Amino acid sequence: MADLILHHYATSPFSEKVRVAFGIKQLAWTSVLIPNIMPKPDLMPLTGGYRKTPVMQVGADIYCDTQLIMMEIEKRAPKPPLLPVGQEGEARALAMWIDRTIFWSAVGVVMGAIGDQLPEAFKKDRTEFSGRPFDGERLKAAQPMAREQVYAQLSLAEQILRDGRPFLLGAVPCVADCALYNPVWFLQVRMGAGPAPSPLDRLPKIVEWSERMKAFGSGKPTEMSATDALEVARAATPEACKVDELDPSGLKAGQKVSVTPDDTGKVPVTGTLVGLSNDRVSIIRSDERVGDVAVHFPRAGFIVTPSS
Missing domain, CATH: 1.20.1050.10 (Glutathione S-transferase Yfyf (Class Pi); Chain A, domain 2)
Structure with a gap:
């Protein structure tokens, strides 16, 4: 399994939500410590402006918001499950x-x-x-x-x-x-x-x-510098995604869109739509420090709009 890289800081409560999940699953993961306030110069090349904490990185795929981060952890490390069967x-x-x-x-x-x-x-x-x-x-x-x-x-x-x-x-x-x-x-x-x-x-x-x-702890973290995490992204290629052609939004693959949280930290992230389903939206964007990266957001709680 590719390394799960968590960009976080020690006192971040939403990061603790993810860290305890790592503990439940006893996962090895990579820790990148980030500032608790802006600027975050080594995070923005990955997220395109999304500023909430934490962010999870797997190669050139960047996962925003713990709703989606938890689902991605579950997909990549399904045992023991965090989604009870039937519930x-x-x-x-x-x-x-x-x-x-x-x-x-x-x-x-x-x-x-x-x-x-x-x-x-x-x-x-x-x-x-x-x-x-x-x-x-x-x-x-x-x-x-x-x-x-x-x-x-x-x-x-x-x-x-x-x-x-x-x-x-x-x-x-x-x-x-x-x-x-x-x-x-x-x-x-x-x-x-x-x-x-x-x-x-x-x-x-x-x-x-x-x-x-x-008592579950936080799994088995090893530390990595933020600059090394950028190099991981630069050396990798985003995983393939798919856009649901029947999605009620009418959005299409290849369309330029902006994705913005609907509550706080309302910074739009703009890119090319490459993935869309009932529970996530994925865009490709490019940055000179990391090349092409796919940034993934949960569908609930985020506003997706066409961008010129």
Whole structure:
């Protein structure tokens, strides 16, 4: 199997979602550490402007957003599976709901606690990323509401686990567990006070579950420099993709398109459409430092538009 190269940084919660998946599967993978704010000069040649963390690279194929990264890991290393047979849709839908709701409430709790301590460069970066001013005082004032939202949302997972099952959908972890570990881990590592900072102190099943997840570790990483990762891309050729000719968008292979996240980090990435299905969109783009690369995005949560 080609090397799985993860571009990430240590405190990135969405990176932890992927790292724990590597741990569950006990995968060997390659770690490239990137800055936690822009500029990211050794990442942009690969992504064409996409700035969220993490990004996964396999040769000259670049995978953006953990929705798709998790599916690509599953395809390339299917054992043990993260999609329970007969519950694939439930696992993926639950993961996306967690990513889009619980995570942002957890961010509100953490940023309300530490936002006024962060450097100005970080605040400026996150203002550009979110499209809203990073206001430490406003975040601090809103923290109680964010904490209660986290409590209400995680209480649903607490109820799921109350019947004694070790993981969200049964006896083994799935993509939904990895997604939920993201905000729970973020609260634990950023809020301190042991494994149960508020509101986790009211959710004992979630805390027990998080210890089971933590025990998986993060697989078997080896380090690589960002410049070496660029050389890997330059030396490789993107894998073949296919465009669904009956796709309801009407988009066609060879068409120039832009792909943009619909929530935050709304930087369009432009290239030639080479892959399109119900769950992913793939474009070819070229950069002088890496040559031709294929950049892949999940379909849900991304806007694809024709580009002149």
